[in-house]
Amino acid sequence: MSSIPTLLSSAVEAIAGVDPELRPATKPQFGHFQSNVALRLAKAEGKPPREVAARIVDTLDVSEWCEPLEIAGPGFINFRIKADVLAAEASRQLTDPAVGVVPTDMPQRVVIDYSGANVAKQMHVGHLRSTVIGDCFNRVLTALGHTVIPQNHLGDWGTQFGMLVEQILEEGLDASTFDLIKAEELYRRANEHFKEDPVFADKARKRVVALQSGDEQTLSIWRQLITLSVAGFNGVYARLHVKLTDDDLAGESTYNDDLAVVARELEESGTAVIDDGALCVFVEGFNSPMIIRKSDGGYGYGITDLAAVRHRVRDLKADRMIYVVGTEQTYHFNQVFAVCRKAGYLPDDVVAEHAGYGLILGADGKRLRTRDGGTMKLINLLDAAEEKASPPIALAAIKYADLSSGLQKDYVFDIDRMVKAQGNTGPYLQYAHARCSQVLRKAEAEQFDVPTKITVIDEPAEQTLALQLTKYGETVADVAETLQPHRLCGYLYDLAVAYTDFYENCPVLKAEGEIRASRLALCLATKRVLAAGLDLLGIEALERM
Ligand code: ARG
Numbered sequence: 001m002s003s004i005p006t007l008l009s010s011a012v013e014a015i016a017g018v019d020p021e022l023r024p025a026t027k028p029q030f031g032h033f034q035s036n037v038a039l040r041l042a043k044a045e046g047k048p049p050r051e052v053a054a055r056i057v058d059t060l061d062v063s064e065w066c067e068p069l070e071i072a073g074p075g076f077i078n079f080r081i082k083a084d085v086l087a088a089e090a091s092r093q094l095t096d097p098a099v100g101v102v103p104t105d106m107p108q109r110v111v112i113d114y115s116g117a118n119v120a121k122q123m124h125v126g127h128l129r130s131t132v133i134g135d136c137f138n139r140v141l142t143a144l145g146h147t148v149i150p151q152n153h154l155g156d157w158g159t160q161f162g163m164l165v166e167q168i169l170e171e172g173l174d175a176s177t178f179d180l181i182k183a184e185e186l187y188r189r190a191n192e193h194f195k196e197d198p199v200f201a202d203k204a205r206k207r208v209v210a211l212q213s214g215d216e217q218t219l220s221i222w223r224q225l226i227t228l229s230v231a232g233f234n235g236v237y238a239r240l241h242v243k244l245t246d247d248d249l250a251g252e253s254t255y256n257d258d259l260a261v262v263a264r265e266l267e268e269s270g271t272a273v274i275d276d277g278a279l280c281v282f283v284e285g286f287n288s289p290m291i292i293r294k295s296d297g298g299y300g301y302g303i304t305d306l307a308a309v310r311h312r313v314r315d316l317k318a319d320r321m322i323y324v325v326g327t328e329q330t331y332h333f334n335q336v337f338a339v340c341r342k343a344g345y346l347p348d349d350v351v352a353e354h355a356g357y358g359l360i361l362g363a364d365g366k367r368l369r370t371r372d373g374g375t376m377k378l379i380n381l382l383d384a385a386e387e388k389a390s391p392p393i394a395l396a397a398i399k400y401a402d403l404s405s406g407l408q409k410d411y412v413f414d415i416d417r418m419v420k421a422q423g424n425t426g427p428y429l430q431y432a433h434a435r436c437s438q439v440l441r442k443a444e445a446e447q448f449d450v451p452t453k454i455t456v457i458d459e460p461a462e463q464t465l466a467l468q469l470t471k472y473g474e475t476v477a478d479v480a481e482t483l484q485p486h487r488l489c490g491y492l493y494d495l496a497v498a499y500t501d502f503y504e505n506c507p508v509l510k511a512e513g514e515i516r517a518s519r520l521a522l523c524l525a526t527k528r529v530l531a532a533g534l535d536l537l538g539i540e541a542l543e544r545m
Contacts (some may be wrong), residue, residue: 028460031080049075090466100473103145108319118155154251162208180232255307327356358410400426404489432496436527
């Protein structure tokens with residue numbers, strides 16, 4: 001449902017013909033919002049702005065929500081929402097179990113492709129972003145009543161398994177006893193070996209063929225590598241409190257049997273052509289073709305994603321597909337989507353979006369690395385944060401940092417700033433929530449029932465807070481549509497700031513009678529919205545801090 005400011009905006013636009021661009025008023029005496037629409041129109045019409053403003057004010061009927069409109073200065077229109085309307089709207093946040101989030105009237109089946117770690121390697125910080133952002137989309141879309149189908153596109157197939165299995169056999173190891181750290185060490189050894197020893201390299205290549213043709217010994221070692229890796233990833237998911245489970249696993253290998261079928265379909269429909277021995281799809285707007293099958297007959301990452309799209313549309317019946325993968329793969333996904341549209345795997349009524357995200361940078365502005373210059377592992381990052389704060393606060397710090405800057409932007413990992421309970425941080429929001437809880441706890445200790453209605457809101461700080469509370473549902477709907485979690489972060493930050501301002505200017509426990517009751521109700525409404533919003537970000541709302 002739309003908030004009053006949004007309804008107001010539409011009402012003005014219906015009359016003025018342009019977006020009134022309502023801005024929060026600069027001073028309480030100007031009401032809640034101000035618009036310069038009359039000044040803009042006056043210029044185009046060559047009329048005095050105040051005259052244009054008067055015309056708009058005379059035609060506009062917003063008396064349901066607003067006090068009589070005022071024209072100020074050169075022709076600004078001031079809007080003041082009626083206090084009782086605001087109080088009634090904000091009161092709904094107290095009783096509505098969904099705290100103002102209205103279920104969509106067009107529920108969709110939404111596939112979200114996220115996490116996608118690679119077998120026999122630890123998750124790196126890029127996978128952190130994918131996992132945290134994907135989890136947030138999952139929560140937001142679910143809250144709106146969509147059916148979310150997470151797909152964890154694990155990197156569990158490819159030529160690297162030839163050398164991994166070969167190395168295990170050569171060293172006579174039992175991979176079933178490995179953890180992810182050991183597997184990664186093995187990966188490094190196998191890689192070195194492959195580069196230095198042509199005989200080993202040759203055996204590794206033959207091992208790839210054995211894997212692909214279903215050799216049982218090879219497959220069983222490959223399976224062990226997957227099992228141990230998934231166990232490691234699940235440990236990380238548990239630590240991150242994300243919703244992914246084994247049911248969501250749909251690694252590259254699940255598409256093995258489909259690859260030859262896809263290649264044939266593409267060739268038969270003329271979508272793909274043989275070029276220099278390789279099967280390729282040329283699509284307009286891309287400077288290189290997509291290689292479907294290499295000249296040696298091998299399949300790669302590209303066709304696997306075509307098969308995944310085909311499966312997600314045909315079998316999972318996706319209406320919308322969201323890929324949470326780093327911006328380095330933007331070209332890849334644009335090409336995958338274009339090829340799939342051309343091949344008919346992706347009908348016009350199915351939306352496919354690449355929600356690309358930027359890098360996590362170190363203080364030097366370069367890709368975040370460990371102290372010895374290695375790639376930063378996700379668990380190193382969690383450990384670093386937990387050195388500075390307790391686990392729920394450390395997690396809030398990391399997740400919020402990940403979600404609160406525009407997705408596409410790179411951001412600097414500054415743990416000292418991120419864990420602070422001041423400024424635009426996750427812990428600041430947790431702190432605001434804990435403060436609401438504290439006030440309510442104290443009231444409860446005095447056997448005071450928290451009322452279910454906000455009744456008096458005369459102070460500007462109360463009104464600003466109430467107004468902000470009413471915008472929650474709309475903000476969540478906006479994130480579902482735009483896939484911009486930073487808007488929810490920004491909303492919650494503004495809410496926490498409005499609460500801080502209210503808390504500093506309006507005594508709650510020291511107030512009396514109806515004012516006290518109403519202010520306590522405002523605290524409760526704020527607590528509910530903060531808790532709900534933090535939950536959508538995957539952040540724990542703490543009762544005490
Ligand atoms: N495993 C890939 C990586 O680590 C990410 C997979 C993304 N999803 C996909 N459908 N390609 O970069």
